[in-house]
Amino acid sequence: MTETTAPDTAPATDWRAWQDSWDRQQEWYMPDREERFRVMLDMVEAFVGPAPRVLDLACGTGSITDRLLKRFPEATSVGVDLDPALLAIARGTFEGDERVSFVTADLKNPQWTSALPHDSYDAVLTATALHWLHSEPLAALYGRLGPLVRDGGVFMNADHMIDPSTPRINAAERALRHARMDAAKTGGAVDWAEWWALAAKDPVLAEPTARRFEIYGEHADGETPSAGWHSGALRDAGFGEARVVWASPSDAMVLAVK
Template sequence: MESSIVLPTGFDWQHWFSRWERMQERYLVAREERFDTMLRLIRASQPQVARILDLGCGPGSLMLRLLEQFPHAEVVGVDFDPTLLVLAQAQLAEFGDRATFIRADLREPSWVDQWSAPFDAVVSATALHWLTGQQLSLLYRRAAQVVRPGGIFLNADHVGSEFQPLQDEWERHADELLAQVAQGAADDWSGFWNAYGHALNVDIAKIHQVAWDAQGVEEGMPLAWHFHQLKASGFRYVDCFWRRDGDAIYGGMSENFK
C-alpha cells in the first residue's frame, strides 16, 4: 500500500477504529445486520470464496468481517483516503497477506487493471453514494469486468425514492433516530475527523479536498436506476436483498450464474 501517512509512535489504532465504528453506528441503523446479510448472501451464492474485492473499504470494517467469516479468502481493499487506509492496514495486520490494500480513485479506470485474476465477490458498504450518477454507472461496468462469471456484486448504501413524500419521511425518520443517540455516546462526523486528524498530526481538510471531491447524491439514486445500470453493465440477475427506509443492499449476479 502506498501512503504518505505514517502512524505516530504509540498511536492507539484500536481506539480510533473503535471510535470510527461507534460513529458509523450513530448514523447507520442496523449496520451489523447489513454486514451479516452481505456475508450470508456471499456464502449462499458462491460455492467457494477465494477472492473478494471491497470498493471504498475505509478503515476495513467490512474487510474485517469478511476475513473472519471466510478464513481461506484473500480480501483486497481499495480506497483513496490515506488516513483510512493506514488505519485499515494496522487493524488487519493479523491476517497477513490475506488482506491487501490499493490506494486508488474509484472515479478513474486504472483500479480495474490492478489484478490479473477475477473476484468471486465485489462488495461495497456506504461508500459509493459519493460518486455522481455517471461515475457510478461507469464503476458498475468496471465491477462487472473484475467479478468472475457467476460471481456476485453487492452494495450496501443509501437509495432514494422517486416519490418525494416518501423520501421526506425517510429523512425525517433518520433524523428522529439520530436525535435518540445519547449525547457523547459517539462522535458526529466532523467531530471524529477533527479529533482523528489532530491525533495523526495531519491536515485532514487538505487531504479531503482531494480525496473527497464529493459530487454524488447523498440520499442515493432510486433502486430502479441502479437495476437498469447494473443490467446494462452485464449483471444478469439484479435485486434488492435488504432494505430499511432509505438504506438498502442491492446488486447482481454476473453472467453464467447457476
C-alpha cells in the same frame, strides 16, 4: 447508543481503537449497519462459498474485510480506496495478515483496475461509499466492475438509495431517524465532523487526514439514485441479474450476479 470516545494514541497508534471508533460513528447514522453486513455475507456464502476472493471496493477502514475474515477465515480480501487516512487505519488494523492487501486508487480513473493484484474476483463488495459519485461516473464504474467479477460471482452495493416517488414516506422516515440521532448525540455519540477532528489531532493520522481533505474537501457532492436505477445500471454493465436483497426505509442493498 454506545458512547464513542477518542482512541488512545500514546506512543503508538491503537489501530483497533480507531477501527472501532469509526464503526461507532457510522452506526450513529446507520443503526442497522451490522444487519446489512450480515445479509451481504449470507449472499457471498450462498453464491461463492466460504473461501472467496473478495474486492472490498471503496474499503475505507476495512469494515467489510473485518467482518468477512471473522466469518470466513479462509477468505482473502483486496481493499481499494483513495482516502489516505482511512487506508492508514485499514493497513494498521490488518498489518501482518497475509489474507489482506490494500491498493490506493481513484475509482473515477478509467485505469484504476490495472493497480489490482488479480484479474477477477468471486465477490466485489461495497457499503455506504458510492453515493460520493454522480450517476454518470457511477455507471462507468459499474461498467469496469463487470469484467472483474467471475462468471457466477457477485457484486453488492449497500448504500443510500432514495425512491423519489414516495416523498411523504421519505420525509417521515427522515424525521424519525434524525430525532433518534439527535437523542444519541446528547448521549455522547460522535458524528462525522467530530470524528475527523479527533483524527486530525492524532500524531499519526494528522498528516494523512490533512491530505484526505485536500482530495475530497468536507464531503463529496454525489447522488443517491434509486435501487431500480442501480439494478438497471448493473444489468447494462453485463450482470445477468440484479435486484434488492436487503432494505431499510432509507437504504438498500442491490446484488448483481454475473
